[in-house]
Amino acid sequence: MKWRQLKLYRFIWAFWLIVASMVTGVVGFQLLEGYTLEEAFYMTVITISTTGFQEVHPLSTRGRLFTAFYLLVNLGIITYTVSVLTTYLFEGELRSIWKNYMNEREIKRFTGHVIVCGFGRNGSKATRDLLACGERIVVIEQNADLFNSKPEGDGKLNCLTGDATDDELLIRAGVQQAKALISTLPKDADNVFVALTARGLNPDMQIIARASEKTTEQKLKRAGANYVVMPDEIGGSHMASLITQPEVIHFLELLNGTGPKKMHLEEVHLDQLHQDLRGLSIRELDLRNRTGATLIGLNRNGSEFLVSPDGDMRLQAGDILILLGSQAQIEKFTKLFYS
Structure with missing residues (x-):
């Protein structure tokens, strides 16, 4: 059982122990002493709280024995409940449970x-x-x-x-x-x-x-x-390539690095572009001159992947363009071509 769930169960368990103790006290005083419901509830409360007020009526021998054992049991219940509440108040468990509850509510909308x-x-x-x-x-x-x-x-x-x-x-x-x-x-x-x-x-x-x-x-x-x-x-292939093709690896590291020299690969679906651009050829798009980004590949409707596609090739429904460029170049492409 997870620790956080265990603490929640401890809180629930302490609550039901108090409820069970109250019911036991009320029923016990009614059966053993013939108290009314109100009188039995009063006796239960003053016994659990150990306030020491006077009994409603003098207790019989059975009533005194019941009260003695009832007090001993409730001392343990109260001690346990106080320890659980202290944990929740001073270790931030209530705040943590509330945070988890709100977190799961948000996830449900995802x-x-x-x-x-x-x-x-x-x-x-x-x-x-x-x-x-x-x-x-x-x-x-x-x-x-x-x-x-x-x-x-x-x-x-x-x-x-x-x-x-x-x-x-x-x-x-x-x-x-x-x-x-x-x-x-x-x-x-x-x-x-x-x-x-x-x-x-x-x-x-x-x-x-x-x-x-x-x-x-x-x-x-x-x-x-x-x-x-x-x-x-x-990882093993990467280390071997650092020996056989080091410059290729250095170029690939630009795609995964950080800083102003970091390069980006952008996946662009045709339906993301302006409507009037979707039937143009790659040459007519003129991506390189207009944005600085380079079209390095094209997935033709999910059935064929073309590397460095021909400039006269016209875009078709379902095409996916793969662009390579800096952050600034990709942002410029987005501003000029996205619908």
């Missing part, structure tokens, strides 16, 4: 967001990049301490603490309305389970999963993952 399962090295990096692109994110992580390193200053990141393999938690994260899920859990078996569960709950979402072993790749795809990423294999 559609088209991205769920990231696991906030380790891979998950936190993916989260930062997605936030930089303006995506709404819900992160699921079992270790709440990792959230201390979450990107600050962006309200679009919502965090849920728990096991991402739990169906209920995925539903609370809005998996049925999400557009994509990234699973970066340390164990391959957990990533397979998350992919299988998410695909069952949302057949249309895009699922990207991390794998450590090559044998897991096909299992993840059978479970429903669209893409499988193997960080160790990618």
